[in-house]
Amino acid sequence: MRFPRPHSLQSKFLIGLIATSLVIGGILYAVFSYYMGKLLEGEVHAKASMVLAQVDSVQSYVRHVLRPAMYVKLPDAFVIEAMSSSYISRRVMSRISDGSTHHVYRRVAIGARNEDFEANELERSLVARFQKDRAAQIWHGYENIDGVRHFVMARPVVFREECLRCHGTVEDAPVELVERYGDRGFGHEADTVGGVDFVGLPVTASVARIHGAITTYAIVFALAALFYFVATNIIFKRIVANSVRTLTTSFRRNFQDDTSMALYREVERGDEIHKITAGIERLSDYLYETRQKLQNYATNLETMVEERTSELARLAQARQSDVEMFARLLAGSSRSQSRRELWRATLPLIAERFDLERTVHLCALSTNRHYSWPESDEPPALPEDWVSLLSESRPLIEADRAFIPEESSPGSAEGLLCLYHKPGRSFCAQDRAVLIAIGRQLGIAAENFAALDSIMRHNANLQAVFEGITEPLLLADSSGSPIVVNEAARALSRDLSGGASDSGNIIGLLCGMGGQTGDCDISRSIGMDQVLSREVALPGGRSFSLSIYPVLANGADESGRAVVYVHETTRQKRLLAQMNQAEKMATVGKLASGLAHEINNPLGVILCYGELLRTSVPQGQPSDDVEVILKHTRQAQSVLRNLLNFARPKVATDKAVDMVPVVRSVVDVFRIQAEKQGVRIEVAVDGPVPPVNAEPQAVEHIMANLLLNALDMVPESGGQVFIELGHDPGASDVVLKVSDNGAGIAADHQPFIFDPFYTTKEVNKGSGLGLAVVFGFMSDLGGSIVAGNLHPEEDPGREGSPAGAVFTLRFPAASQPQEEA
Known part of the structure; x- marks a missing residue:
């Protein structure tokens, strides 16, 4: 193979190619190294996060499952092997740091109780970092541990309030910890950083593998580049030289004069690109001189060309005007909301394009209905066979007027477009195709309006039926998200969310709590393509019946949907x-x-x-x-x-009694007994309370039974009984609530507490008739009693109190309140 001369164009090209390849290879090497490093860092970061997540799982199990269970079994003992979250997590994770894999996990502290877990210099610096920046939740980086490069991830260990029993003062700590470790590891305060969870993963081997892969890539790239240079050197000269030779042969065939042949031989003798280029430039100068001579002979031809060009420009201008007109017609029809607006928007555009005197749309169904521009009530002058023009889809274009059927397809004419020219103006042959296209465009627009009107009417009818349904109804996707809801569904969402949402998204409110599936079995109904029904019970006592009707998807790209009918069954149950x-x-x-x-x-x-x-x-x-x-x-x-009393309650009377003094008198009777037990009784009256038709002895009996039950259920020290008396104007009821901070009513007892002789008290402490008698009294009065459990968030006035029982009694208010004497 012959190598090019050092200063030839080919040599310069190859040198530039080598330099470019080296730059590209260097960039690829850097990018690949950076990418592999980031990939390694992401992998070890994920592994370290998984280790910390496993530690969290172990500690959460100890705190929330194992430790409470041990306190139940051994209330007066502290077994560190089963109750210390730090001890158990270190024991569970000890296999990570066995030394064979160089993996490191340490849970360390400054002043640790066990000297083996005292923080070293690196760990102390991390503790100081987290103490300085309390917002920091994690730190990661690379450190050398025992001569091996590790990826390190650390997070702060914060002493919470529940940790201070074992890490606070020595006096409050379990005796077992003090006997085992002495006074080390105490004196910490709540919400302070005292140590770190430390995870280290070795990366030396992985970095070596990455470097080996990058080196292999560099060798392969160098070999490929060498092969590319050799092939380029061969192909470059052959392709360029053959192309130039083909060019010179063409010149030789077309130019036979002496000057042309001399230039051709000079080009043919050149063996380098720059010489060939110089010869071609001289040949180009010769051709330019020849062209100047030819221009002198083409003067007349140029004049003809200019005239033809002028005519083509005029035609191009006309076509451009047509394009602009069609674009404006489309825009006008898109903005129109009715047919009248459609004709008002489009007829002036047509008249402007063809410089017409008048433009008329004639309705195909009635000649009395027409739209004209300029506006006029005068009917248009029509040809005798205008009906056949519509039926046969045949346009009629005369010199000064034209009649074009407006139709989207033959035989479906919406009307007749009537165009009238100004005096002295006429249509040309090129206008025929444009006018037919205008009629087609207007026919499509009118047909779209007819279809849209029909769709809107059907949609309005369906919407009226949909909104007229008094029960909540909605169309939902497979995840339970609402697509369309009626007013009843929106009202229910406002009710269930306490006014926070009126979107009608009742699926999440009904089935998004209590461990239930969040879509109310909608996805299962769609997947099975079967109608499903289910019952939903809310924590407040309300219940609902859901009927799910799957709707088949229209295509493969559309997910399934379902119509959900909701009926509240609270009152029926x-x-x-x-x-x-x-x-x-x-x-x-x-x-x-x-x-x-x-x-x-x-x-x-x-x-x-x-x-x-x-x-x-x-x-x-x-x-x-x-x-x-x-x-x-x-x-x-x-x-x-x-x-x-239970068998023959005689509590109803025509005499109205004021509930407030009766309730207060019964409370005063029981207050002494309550104070002896360390129980506080509170009475709250919400506004004026109307009287009720009942015997005072019956009200006293009801209150006495409820207070006795409450005093039996509350703790002897710190117990609380809360009595609320108010008026519900909407139901015309007097509402009495008696609640306590005891253990509440167990779910398996609640259905039977009003049954006679049913009691959960100890033997000889209750007959099981108290609540049954109260139920009988309330039934005889025409009222009701409901038992349930009270949660702290339901009563802001008693924040922090534990859950307890609540009895809600409703007395019908007297129709004619009597004034006290």
Whole structure:
């Protein structure tokens, strides 16, 4: 192979190519090295984050599952191997730092309880960093540990309030910790950084593998570049030289004079590109001189060309005007909201384009309906066969007027476009195609308006039906997000969200809590293509029935949808429960009435003879035995009185009673007992409270039973009973709420608490008739009683109190309130 001369064009080209290849190779090497480094950093970052996440999982399990369970099993002991989150997480993660893999995990502190986990110099610097920047949550970087380069990730260990039992003062710490570690590891305060979680992953081997891959890439790139240079050197000269040779051969064939042949031989003798280029430049100068000579012979031809060019320019201007007119017609039809606006927007544009005197749209259904520009009530002058023009889709173009059917397709004419020229003006042959296209465009626009009007009418009808449905109805996608909702659905979303949202997104409000599937089984209904029904119960006691009707997708690109019908069943279920309770109460009442009468007489005899016997026996053991007999006899009579009250409640009356003084008087009676138990009773009256038609003794009995239950349920120290009395004008009810901060009502007890003889109290502490009697009184009054549990967030006035039971009683307000004497 012959190498080019050092200063030839080919040599310069190859040198530039080599320099460019080196620059590109260097850039690729740098980019590849940077990318591989970032890839390695991302991988080790993810692994380190996974280690910290595993540590969090272990500590969360200890804090929220294992430690509480151990406190239940061993309330007075502290087992560090099962209750210390730091100890357990270090033991679980100890296999990471076994030394064979150079992986490091350490949970260290300054002044650590165990000297093995005292922070070293690097770890102390990280603790200082987090103490200085409290907003920092993580730090990562590269450090050399024992001669091995590691990727290090660290996060602060913050002492929370619950950590201070073991890390606060020595006096408050478990005895087991003090005996095991002495006074080390104490004295920390809440929300302070005392240590770090430290994870180190070795990267030396990975960096070596990356460098090896990059070196291999550089060698392959160099070999490919060498092959590319050799091939380019061969191809460059052959292709360029052959192209120039082809060019000179063409000159030789077309130019046979002496001057041309001399220039051709000079070009052919050149063996370098710059010489060939110089010869071609001289040949170009010769051609220029020859061209100047030819121009002298083309003067007449140029004049003809100018005339033809002028005519073509005029035609091009006309076509440009047509394009602009069609664009304005399209814009005008897009802005129009009705057919009248369509003709008002388009007819002036057509008249302007053809310089017309008048433009008219004639409706195909009636000649009395037409739109004219300029506006005029005068009907247009039509040809005798104008009807056949419409039926046959045939345009008629005369010298001074034209009639064009407005149709999107043959046989579907919307009207007739009538065009009238000014005097002395006429249509030309080139206008025919443009006018037919205008008629087609107007026909399409009019047809679109007809379709749009039909769609709008159908949509309005469907919307009226949709909004007229009184139950919540919505169209939702497969995730439960609403697409279309009616007013009832929007009202329900406002109700369930407390006025925060009126978007109608009731699926998330109904099924997005309590561990339920967030889409109310909509995706399952769509996937199965079956109608599904389900019941949803909310924490507040409301319940809903959902019927899901899947709608098939229109195409593969459209996800499935479903129509969801929502019906609230709260009232029906409540009425059914009340009916069942009333039936049970009636049945038990009959039984209780008979039993009370049959047993009460023998008890009276026992009590009478017991009183006589007490006066005749000597003091001592016989007298005490008689007192036991009398005590249990009176207790049995009390149960019988409750049975009679339950069987025959006579609480309704025509006399109105003021609830406020009655409630306060009962509270005053029980206040002494409550103070002895360390329980606080509060009464709150919300505004004026109307009287109710009830016997005061019945109200006192109801309050007494509820207060006795509350005092039995609250803790003896720090207990609280809260009584609220108010008026609900909407329901015309007096509302009485009795709540406490006890343990609340268990879910499995709640359906039975109003049943006679059902009690959760200890033996001899309750007969199980108190709430049953209250239920009977409220039924006789025409009111209601509902039991539930009270959560702290439901009562801002008692923030911080634990959950307890709440009884809500509704008394019908008296229709004619009586003034107190």
